[in-house]
Amino acid sequence: MRILLWHVHGSWTTAFVRGPHTYVVPVTPGRGPDGLGRAATFDWPASVVELPPDRLGEAGIDLVVVQRPHEPALVRRWLGLRPGTDVPAVYLEHNAPGGPVPDTRHPAADRPELTVVHVTHFNRLMWDCGTTPTTVIEHGIVDPGPLWTGRLERAAVVVNEPLRRGRTTGTDLLPYFSEAAPLDVFGMGTDGLAGRLGVPAERCNGQELVQSALHREMAERRVYLHPVRWTSLGLSLLEAMHLGMPVVALATTEVAEAVPARAGVVSNRPELLRDAIRDFIADPARARETGRAARAAALARYGLQRFLDDWEYLIKEVTR
Template sequence: MRVLLWHVHGSYTTSLVHGRHDYLLPVLPDRGPDGRGRAQTWDWPATAVEVTPEQLADEAVDVVIVQRPHELDLVREWTGRRPGLDVPTVYLEHNAPEPHPVTSRHPLADHCPVDGIPLVHVTHFNRLFWDNGGLRTHVIEHSVVDPGDRYTGELPHAAVVVNEPVRRDRMVGTDLLGELAKAAPIDLFGMGDGPIPGTNQLGDVPQDRMHTELARRRAYLHPVRWTSLGLSLIEAMHLAMPVVAVASTEVPRAVPPEAGVVSADPDELAAALRTFVADPDAARAAGQAARAHALQHYGLDRFLADWDRVIEEVAR
């Protein structure tokens, strides 16, 4: 099938375009948020094709995957077709509910009450906590392209991946890093927006190199309080890194006990970091359990099969 979707989240789109369909990716001259086209830093298959808004008017489209409310308007404007009526459409929601974790109503429920548009959540937690109204909902759990077992753990440090840690602050657990850095040196990867005391900020590095660098660290620290489920956590588990994570949103379901430590107690998180730094064998054993779990529950084949089922259902 020919699937139209916007390049919104690079890692997620990387997994999705590895499916068996042809993927049409809108591109604009400035490659801004509504027209990023193909990724510049990920390796995507040739079936991921850039299309301009002008070309979309004449393109055959079997299914549309929208990820932001205004994309429903872009579908009408750029293709001349009504989402859910003239062209089968799925709404993919990446985020945990905001602004309130329990009472937030999903925008599709009120602004686009089209029975023909099902809502796909990326975690069971999200589907449970969003107010979905009467929409049909599915859960397609995350996946990443397997980077392989690269773990060496040679550096007795903890790795963290967080973008914009200053602006996002408590949401991503930036405020926890200073105290946790007393238990183990913390190397912070991601797009920075200011200094974070107590951490070694390594910045935004290319994905493949980052995977190698993460796997050199003894453990992966996931301090995030509020997110769907960070793909960097799933990547770290694929890399065979042991996990120390805040017990929030989907994390308790995603990380089994044998793969590390998940807790809402910062003291327990600090103790886990100290243990892994002091005991490389325990860290390696937990990392192998993390990788086995990630391959079974967050593998690419399962992810793409789940998407195929949803696409085929709406395209009938």
């Protein structure tokens, strides 16, 4: 089967393209947002094929995975097909709703020819999709392995654009948590983070790394901190659990379901999270034990094969 999708979410796509199909990603001159092509910083198999828009119409596409509101129009323009009518299609929604939650209408609401696929049950609950059929396929992670050493008495945080996104990603909480342990914040747009937050650089260091190096660096830190107030379910959180890291996280959106009690400390009380960071830093044996439990929980719920099996079932349902 030949599946068309855009390169929108590199980490999610890295798991999705491990399936048994050919995955066609548009590529445009300059590799802009609608034509990034193959990933440069993620490990994608040879089954991911780049095609320019003028060749998509002859590619024999069997299924379209739409991820952004304007992509159905691109399918009509580039392939001459109406997604959901002329070619099977699903709308993959990565995000929790913004705006007037819980009354936010989904861009694909009242489109019975489509299926909206949510990545968490929380998102499905919060989005108003009207009469459009919905389902949930939870994340799957390409297992990086149990790399945790915890040798550095520091906490890892992974968030992209923390300064631009501000309170959404809990950036304002980082100075408070840096009192418990130095923070290494990994992700795009983290340069100059300490200065903008008014904390010493040694207490809050920003770095941007490719995924393979990121996992190794995360695993050197004693604990993983997830300070995000509002997001779907950060894949970096699930990756940290796969690495065998103990987790300290705000109990927002889907986190309370994703992180069982044995895997870390989840709370909406910042003082409890600050104390939990201190405790894990001071007790590497407890951090190791908690991290092992986090890895076991992540493998059981967010393993790659379960994810691919769920997608295979849905693909057969919408293309039959």
